[in-house]
Amino acid sequence: MKQGPLPKSVDARKACIKALELSGSVKASALSRLASVVSCEDTTISASLRFLRDEQRRFVVSTQVAGKVEVRCERCLEFMPLEVEAQSSLMLCSSDERAQQCPSHYEPLVYTGEELDLYEVIEEELLLALPVAPMHDSQCVEAVPEAVTELRVEDRKPSPFAVLANLTNDSKES
Numbered sequence: 001m002k003q004g005p006l007p008k009s010v011d012a013r014k015a016c017i018k019a020l021e022l023s024g025s026v027k028a029s030a031l032s033r034l035a036s037v038v039s040c041e042d043t044t045i046s047a048s049l050r051f052l053r054d055e056q057r058r059f060v061v062s063t064q065v066a067g068k069v070e071v072r073c074e075r076c077l078e079f080m081p082l083e084v085e086a087q088s089s090l091m092l093c094s095s096d097e098r099a100q101q102c103p104s105h106y107e108p109l110v111y112t113g114e115e116l117d118l119y120e121v122i123e124e125e126l127l128l129a130l131p132v133a134p135m136h137d138s139q140c141v142e143a144v145p146e147a148v149t150e151l152r153v154e155d156r157k158p159s160p161f162a163v164l165a166n167l168t169n170d171s172k173e174s
């Protein structure tokens, strides 16, 4: 299915009342925080957002985002492709206090203005979905130069100054 571009922003409360459903694509390069942590020059993110009011009359945005980016493998430091996808149910909260009372099956989204920046919402969802330490499934560790490994072992040795500091402390206590 071919998707047109997603609108940049929407009046979220009105959208919930109208039970609006939006889906479309966003160029990842337009999401500056995402673009600063992954490589995603030609990447298109597809997103769909469903605005609704739940049985408690809460304003809810249910989101689904997906895209293919490139992240650096923590082991060999090479870029690797990664499919990112995330789904959330966000509850619009008019203040931080309201956000603290948000039921646990919703993610609070503090929203005071009239226009909700959909790009920001999508970007946040993608950033949260990124793995903390991405790594190749295969053993790519051979690619790590030995010098780097040695350096890391070296780092773990206590520095002579730290040992000296301990000695000084001990002598003060006795």
Ligand SMILES: [Zn+2]
Residues within 6 Å of the ligand: 073, 074, 075, 076, 077, 078, 135, 136, 140, 141
């Ligand atoms: Zn790797």
